[in-house]
Amino acid sequence: MSKTGFASADTTPSQSPPLWLLAELTYKCPLQCPYCSNPLDFADHGEELTTEQWIDVFRQARKMGAAQLGFSGGEPLVRRDLEQLIAEGRKLGYYTNLITSGIGLNADRIAAFREAGLDHIQISFQASDETVNNMLAGSDKAFQQKLKMAREVKAQGYPMVLNFVTHRHNIDRIDRIIELCVELEADYVELATCQYYGWAHENREALLPTRAQLERAERITNEYRDKLAAEGNPIKLIFVTPDYYEERPKKCMNGWGEIFLTVTPDGTALPCHSARMLPIEFPNVKDNSVQHIWHDSFGFNHFRGDDWMQEPCRSCDEKENDLGGCRCQAYMLAGDMNAADPVCSKSPHHQKILDARAAAEQVGEDTPITFRNERNSRVFARG
Amino acid sequence: MNKPVLEQTPSLNPMFRFQWEEAQNCHVLLYPEGMIKLNDSAGAILAEVNGEQDCAAIIRSLEARFPDAGELGPDVLEFLEVAREQNWIRIS
Numbered sequence: 001m002s003k004t005g006f007a008s009a010d011t012t013p014s015q016s017p018p019l020w021l022l023a024e025l026t027y028k029c030p031l032q033c034p035y036c037s038n039p040l041d042f043a044d045h046g047e048e049l050t051t052e053q054w055i056d057v058f059r060q061a062r063k064m065g066a067a068q069l070g071f072s073g074g075e076p077l078v079r080r081d082l083e084q085l086i087a088e089g090r091k092l093g094y095y096t097n098l099i100t101s102g103i104g105l106n107a108d109r110i111a112a113f114r115e116a117g118l119d120h121i122q123i124s125f126q127a128s129d130e131t132v133n134n135m136l137a138g139s140d141k142a143f144q145q146k147l148k149m150a151r152e153v154k155a156q157g158y159p160m161v162l163n164f165v166t167h168r169h170n171i172d173r174i175d176r177i178i179e180l181c182v183e184l185e186a187d188y189v190e191l192a193t194c195q196y197y198g199w200a201h202e203n204r205e206a207l208l209p210t211r212a213q214l215e216r217a218e219r220i221t222n223e224y225r226d227k228l229a230a231e232g233n234p235i236k237l238i239f240v241t242p243d244y245y246e247e248r249p250k251k252c253m254n255g256w257g258e259i260f261l262t263v264t265p266d267g268t269a270l271p272c273h274s275a276r277m278l279p280i281e282f283p284n285v286k287d288n289s290v291q292h293i294w295h296d297s298f299g300f301n302h303f304r305g306d307d308w309m310q311e312p313c314r315s316c317d318e319k320e321n322d323l324g325g326c327r328c329q330a331y332m333l334a335g336d337m338n339a340a341d342p343v344c345s346k347s348p349h350h351q352k353i354l355d356a357r358a359a360a361e362q363v364g365e366d367t368p369i370t371f372r373n374e375r376n377s378r379v380f381a382r383g
Numbered sequence: 384m385n386k387p388v389l390e391q392t393p394s395l396n397p398m399f400r401f402q403w404e405e406a407q408n409c410h411v412l413l414y415p416e417g418m419i420k421l422n423d424s425a426g427a428i429l430a431e432v433n434g435e436q437d438c439a440a441i442i443r444s445l446e447a448r449f450p451d452a453g454e455l456g457p458d459v460l461e462f463l464e465v466a467r468e469q470n471w472i473r474i475s
Contacts, residue, residue, distance in 0.1 A: 017406055019418065065406025067418055095400055095413035119400060120415040159398045161415050187398055188415060234470055 015295055015304070017065030018261040021094075022072055022273060023054060025082070026265050029075040030103045032138030032371035033126060035165055035200035035207060038074065039276050043374050044381030046266040051081040053286065055088045057263055060290035062092040066261065069094035074265070077104035083116045090117030097122060099163075102149040103142060110149070110156050121153045122161040122190075128176040132169055138371055150184045162186040166217065167194040167207040168360070174217040178224045178237065186235060191221060193242040197274040197328050199372045206367040208360040214245055244353055248318065249325025249341035256303035256327065261294065269293045271300055274328045278337050303327055310338055312346045386464045387438055389456075393463055393472045394434030401429050412471060419471075428462050432472055438463065 027042040039045070049057070058069060069089045076082055077100055089096045098113065102123045110121070125146055126136035133143040153160045162181050166174065174191065181189040193214070196204045209217075221239045228235055243250060253260045253272045262270040267285040270276055282299040283292070294300055302308060306319055313324040324330070325341025333342040334349040342349035370376055387393065395401055400413040403426075410426030412419040421429065427448070431441040442456045449455070466472045 020416075065404070067404055067406075067411065067413060068416060070416070093402065095415075095418075097416060119413070122415065157397065159415050 016258065018061055018259065018290075018294055019066055020068045020070070020260045021058070021061045021066045022070045022260065022262040023057070023076075023085070024072050024074065024262060024264045024273065025054070025076045025079045025085070026074040028078045029073055029101070029372075030078075030139065031075070031101050031142065032373045033136055033165070033199070034203045034369045034371050035167065035194045036372040037198055037200075037273050038372065040198055040202065040380035041377060042074075043377035045264070048079075048265045049263075049267050049285070051084060053267065054081075054085055057267075057285050057290060058085075058089050058092055058094070061261060062094060064291060064294065067093075067095060068097065070097045070099055072099040075101055075104060077109070083112050086113055086118045087116040090119070095119050100124070101137070101142070102146040103139070105145075105149045105152075107152050107156075110152050110158075114156055114158070118158070120159045120161065122163055123150050123153065124163040124165070125177075125180075126165070127170040128164075128173050128180045129170070132173075136169065138373070147184070150186070154185045159187045160185070161188040161190060163190040163192060165192050165194050166209070168209040168213060168363070169207070171209045171213050171217045174220050175224070178221065181237075182228065182233065182235060188236045188238060190238050190240065191217070192238075192240040195242060196244065197332070198277065199370070201332055202370050204356060205359060205363055206369045208242075208244060208356060208363075210360045211245055211357065214242070243326065243329065243341075243343045244356055246343055247345045249322045249329070249343040251322045252303075252324075252326045252328075252341075255323060257294070257300040258304075261290070269297075269299070271303070272328070275299075277328055278331055280337075308338055310340070312344075312348075313340045316346065386460050387467065387474045388460075389439040389442075390437055391474050392434065392437045393432045393441075393467070393474045395429070395432055396470055396473055399471055401432075424458070425462060425466075428459055429466070429471070432463075432466075 026048055027038050027045060076098065086096055096117065096119045098118055099122045123146055125133060127133040130143040134140050150160065150162065162184065164177050194200050194207050200207060218239060221237055225237055257271045260272060262273045263285055264270060268282050269285055270282055280299050280302065283297040309324055313319050325343055327337050329341045329343060330339040331337040333352045340347040342352050344350065398414055402411060404411045407420055410421045410429065427445060431444050438460060442459050445455050445459060467474055
């Protein structure tokens with residue numbers, strides 16, 4: 001191939017690089033949240049990548065242009081090499097994010113992470129109320145530990161995000177959730193309405209709030225935004241509405257294979273952390289370079305653009321807005337990963353969403369919950 | 384909020400990390416799970432914000448680096464005001 005000064009213009013792939021690398025270091029977790037985004041059959045997945053394999057993935061993705069590196073899981077604190085992985089990530093120039101439950105954290109480890117160059121810590125809470133929090137987490141000590149660690153994270157000067165997954169068991173206390181976050185001096189608060197994939201889909205009946213609950217929570221959040229801004233508090237409240245109460249779907253991951261690259265504990269690479277449920281053979285970093293995975297693999301290319309679309313998406317004048325919505329939701333609810341996301345009122349399967357909304361109005365408080373743990377996962381793994 | 388004045392010293396909000404991103408071909412501000420791409424002039428100004436130089440020193444330094452650009456004072460102060468409103472920097 002001839003090389004001229006402008007050769008790179010012809011050979012540079014038109015596909016933009018991944019910006020966000022989410023490293024799901026392990027599926028091990030001391031908690032049992034019934035809306036966990038890990039696969040139902042996590043207990044059945046293979047061996048975790050080694051320290052060296054992870055560092056190699058970080059290096060490859062950074063070279064392509066990834067700027068954000070998230071350490072997630074399961075509970076990433078379970079990995080004993082976390083300090084080393086943080087240090088390597090930071091050395092490569094990533095902004096490093098630790099996404100944790102706070103269980104397994106202590107002041108010394110927070111300081112060691114700081115020393116290694118960790119930029120930010122996100123702690124997830126299950127509720128503002130100790131009893132509800134611990135019931136959902138499946139641990140009596142979780143809530144007090146989280147409070148203590150959130151205070152320690154701020155005391156050590158980190159930017160801190162607090163994440164509350166909201167659902168019918170905690171959404172009515174959104175005022176208390178926000179006040180707790182203010183008291184803990186969070187910089188960002190994610191009030192992330194539960195999305196119904198994986199474990200959360202199993203538990204949808206027990207978790208989906210009613211429309212009235214959701215509207216009230218959004219109104220209260222807006223009131224707090226105004227009040228806090230007037231007080232000069234820089235805290236940012238991010239309210240994520242659930243797909244189930246929308247008439248149009250969300251653009252899945254801001255576009256399939258556009259920004260996000262998730263690598264699971266065993267090295268499987270995904271365009272979204274839920275995508276493992278789809279009937280697609282996703283590539284593995286043990287077998288392929290990240291460059292190949294991002295640009296050339298079937299798994300990443302399949303839902304890029306709109307060639308894959310069926311009706312009603314194909315001829316829809318809004319298709320650019322949402323690219324047909326979430327592929328996992330289409331697969332779970334319409335039984336076809338190429339279908340329109342049933343959240344869309346134009347989908348022939350939209351009735352399933354309407355039925356779920358109607359069911360949310362009827363649910364009793366004693367609806368059973370399937371907790372995310374090894375034992376329950378083995379049941380799904382066996383199928 | 385008032386415009387920063389020449390004797391004041393801006394510093395980066397520790398919430399943000401400022402760096403050059405080769406793949407983006409620009410300076411960026413990185414923050415929890417996000418990135419702001421900066422244009423050339425914003426990048427050049429923020430590169431001078433180190434918590435030590437006051438606004439006057441930053442302006443002098445930029446005028447020395449870009450001698451053809453003429454007087455930069457008003458533009459720099461205006462940008463620093465925006466940067467403070469965005470919470471990217473603090474001014475003391």
